[in-house]
Amino acid sequence: MTYNDTPLVRLHGASRRFNGTTALSDIDLALRRGESAALVGHNGSGKSTLLRLIGGLLPLSRGKREYLGQGPIGYVPDRFPKLKFTSREYLTHMGRIQRKPEAELKARIVQLHELFRLSVSDRQDMRHYSKGMLQKVNLMQALLTPPAVLLLDEPLAGLDAATQDELVAILRRLKQDGVTLAAATHEPEFADLLADRVVTLAQGRIVSDQERSRATAHDSAQPDMLIRCRAPEEMLRPLGRHAGVLEYEVNGEAGCFRLEERLSDAFLASAIKHGVSIREVTSVITRHARSQDNREPRVATSPASTSSHEAPESSAATAARQSVNERSRSFP
Numbered sequence: 361m362t363y364n365d366t367p368l369v370r371l372h373g374a375s376r377r378f379n380g381t382t383a384l385s386d387i388d389l390a391l392r393r394g395e396s397a398a399l400v401g402h403n404g405s406g407k408s409t410l411l412r413l414i415g416g417l418l419p420l421s422r423g424k425r426e427y428l429g430q431g432p433i434g435y436v437p438d439r440f441p442k443l444k445f446t447s448r449e450y451l452t453h454m455g456r457i458q459r460k461p462e463a464e465l466k467a468r469i470v471q472l473h474e475l476f477r478l479s480v481s482d483r484q485d486m487r488h489y490s491k492g493m494l495q496k497v498n499l500m501q502a503l504l505t506p507p508a509v510l511l512l513d514e515p516l517a518g519l520d521a522a523t524q525d526e527l528v529a530i531l532r533r534l535k536q537d538g539v540t541l542a543a544a545t546h547e548p549e550f551a552d553l554l555a556d557r558v559v560t561l562a563q564g565r566i567v568s569d570q571e572r573s574r575a576t577a578h579d580s581a582q583p584d585m586l587i588r589c590r591a592p593e594e595m596l597r598p599l600g601r602h603a604g605v606l607e608y609e610v611n612g613e614a615g616c617f618r619l620e621e622r623l624s625d626a627f628l629a630s631a632i633k634h635g636v637s638i639r640e641v642t643s644v645i646t647r648h649a650r651s652q653d654n655r656e657p658r659v660a661t662s663p664a665s666t667s668s669h670e671a672p673e674s675s676a677a678t679a680a681r682q683s684v685n686e687r688s689r690s691f692p
């Protein structure tokens with residue numbers, strides 16, 4: 361799902377002061393349904409405060425906030441304490457505060473642990489969690505009730521590349537499901553991989569608000585990887601949501617994925633782990649195709665009844681193949 365022009369949250373002339381210090385001045389901002397915005401700027405420029413004003417978590421000193429949506433707004437703070445609870449105990453407690461019915465809450469907690477690939481251990485409490493595990497629980501609490509808007513304060517900060525990729529893949533999936541995302545971030549990964557729009561703050565004011573296209577966000581001369589593989593269709597399709605996938609095509613048991621080179625190792629590791637057979641990995645320059653990228657990975661599918669066993673190449677994959685073919689690795 362891509363965003364449309366309907367505003368979901370609007371701030372008009374919003375200002376916020378703390379004990380005589382102005383944190384934000386005269387902010388006009390509308391977040392649209394389904395879009396993903398990165399809030400960037402130096403330390404103290406007002407990103408976290410803006411996030412909390414958008415969420416209605418902090419009253420405005422001046423101006424007006426409108427929320428035109430229906431569902432809840434999830435908030436992922438930048439700090440998450442190492443509590444003396446297991447993740448299950450903590451999430452149960454949070455769900456009860458939200459008055460979620462017990463059976464529904466229990467099922468949701470299991471589902472979230474699966475989604476985040478975090479084992480439900482009743483022996484280990486969160487004091488012993490790594491930063492990545494804690495950040496997963498932080499995100500899980502915001503998703504207990506599926507939100508319409510998810511506000512994230514530094515969601516990827518301090519995490520290793522593999523955990524960042526994992527969280528980016530989950531956030532991408534939420535975005536595909538139509539959740540509006542806004543993140544205060546210093547990490548380029550969020551803007552690179554998820555943002556439709558980058559809002560830059562300086563000294564409490566918006567100094568730039570730019571729609572992003574991949575053509576401007578990536579070096580257009582960087583190679584993409586084209587990966588051909590085989591596996592049952594139900595194993596191939598979820599790979600289309602992996603971080604870095606720009607376009608993919610599944611035809612029966614044959615899959616063809618075009619993705620950013622820097623995330624291709626993580627993709628291959630994940631594919632192999634799930635029993636997918638890798639047939640060919642090719643590095644391609646996709647100058648032309650990249651400039652036409654959409655904000656979501658493009659999906660080309662053929663009817664399941666097709667008799668062909670080889671996935672036909674999509675237009676962008678063909679363009680990629682026809683352009684400079686730098687090096688090629690083939691797997692048996």
Ligand SMILES: Nc1ncnc2c1ncn2[C@@H]1O[C@H](COP(=O)(O)OP(=O)(O)OP(=O)(O)O)[C@@H](O)[C@H]1O
Pocket residue numbers: 378379381382383401402403404405406407408409410544
């Ligand atoms: N609760 C508070 N009490 C007093 N001042 C505050 C409070 N929250 C924020 N501020 C001030 O508001 C300004 C903006 O802070 P904010 O945390 O929004 O910036 P930021 O861009 O998110 O910074 P960082 O990148 O360091 O997280 C800063 O001058 C900060 O000191």
